[in-house]
Amino acid sequence: MLRNDPAQYDELADQWWEPAGDFAMLHWLAASRTEHIPPAPHPDAVLVDLACGGGLMAPHAAALGYRHVGVDLNLLAVRAAADHGVLAVRASVLAVPLADGCADVVVAGEILEHVEDDVGVLAECARLLKPGGTLVIDAIAATLLARLIAVELFERIPHGAPPGIHDPALFVDRRRLLAAADGLGLDLRLVGIRPSVRDVVAWRRGRRPGVRMKPVFTSAVLFAGYGRKR
Numbered sequence: 595m596l597r598n599d600p601a602q603y604d605e606l607a608d609q610w611w612e613p614a615g616d617f618a619m620l621h622w623l624a625a626s627r628t629e630h631i632p633p634a635p636h637p638d639a640v641l642v643d644l645a646c647g648g649g650l651m652a653p654h655a656a657a658l659g660y661r662h663v664g665v666d667l668n669l670l671a672v673r674a675a676a677d678h679g680v681l682a683v684r685a686s687v688l689a690v691p692l693a694d695g696c697a698d699v700v701v702a703g704e705i706l707e708h709v710e711d712d713v714g715v716l717a718e719c720a721r722l723l724k725p726g727g728t729l730v731i732d733a734i735a736a737t738l739l740a741r742l743i744a745v746e747l748f749e750r751i752p753h754g755a756p757p758g759i760h761d762p763a764l765f766v767d768r769r770r771l772l773a774a775a776d777g778l779g780l781d782l783r784l785v786g787i788r789p790s791v792r793d794v795v796a797w798r799r800g801r802r803p804g805v806r807m808k809p810v811f812t813s814a815v816l817f818a819g820y821g822r823k824r
């Protein structure tokens with residue numbers, strides 16, 4: 595099986611806005627990211643969503659008062675995002691066609707573990723952010739535990755992860771990421787996160803619309819990063 599194949603996002607295009615579909619967890623992550631983004635400081639404030647996919651941050655960015663600009667390579671994802679009100683641009687997260695310092699907030703969710711050059715994406719985050727701007731990321735750590743859970747386990751369970759979507763060779767070295775962030779003028783802290791087990795049970799029984807993400811003692815599997823441009 596070819597892992598991290600971009601064509602998978604064409605096959606899964608009808609899943610973006612299915613809250614109980616293959617991308618269910620991305621809905622939970624979108625809500626979780628929102629807790630770490632301040633309300634828009636002014637009416638023209640911009641949130642740049644790198645690898646926006648189908649634009650699942652759209653309702654959250656709108657509720658916070660941001661203009662939501664999305665960037666993704668996948669044409670069908672860009673169309674889905676545009677259908678949900680995102681100003682969506684088809685481009686690589688490694689060469690974003692937006693001006694330096696244009697963003698009050700940059701979100702880079704579930705992308706660092708899908709590219710060869712995760713630090714290059716972080717550099718784009720730093721370039722796009724205004725001084726004092728907010729950065730929110732999430733990604734999968736380069737550990738054996740992450741490989742066991744995110745690939746071997748989650749690809750086998752319903753609502754886990756679509757088979758082949760992740761290539762563990764691309765999982766993120768957290769120490770290298772933090773060192774790079776510092777060099778790029780970003781104050782960044784990493785926090786392990788996981789879905790609430792209680793919420794998953796309730797969600798599966800139709801008793802909750804979604805699942806909250808909870809902090810966990812280790813960032814060795816799924817982690818979020820909350821930062822600020824100095």
Ligand SMILES: C[S@@+](CC[C@H](N)C(=O)[O-])C[C@H]1O[C@@H](n2cnc3c(N)ncnc32)[C@H](O)[C@@H]1O
Pocket residue numbers: 603620621623644645646647648649650665666667668671685686687688702703704705708709
């Ligand atoms: C796992 S999805 C995450 C989508 C979205 N961030 C979310 O959390 O809902 C990964 C996305 O990254 C996009 N992608 C992968 N490599 C990319 C690149 N080099 N530049 C732009 N987008 C890319 C894919 O098309 C896909 O939409």
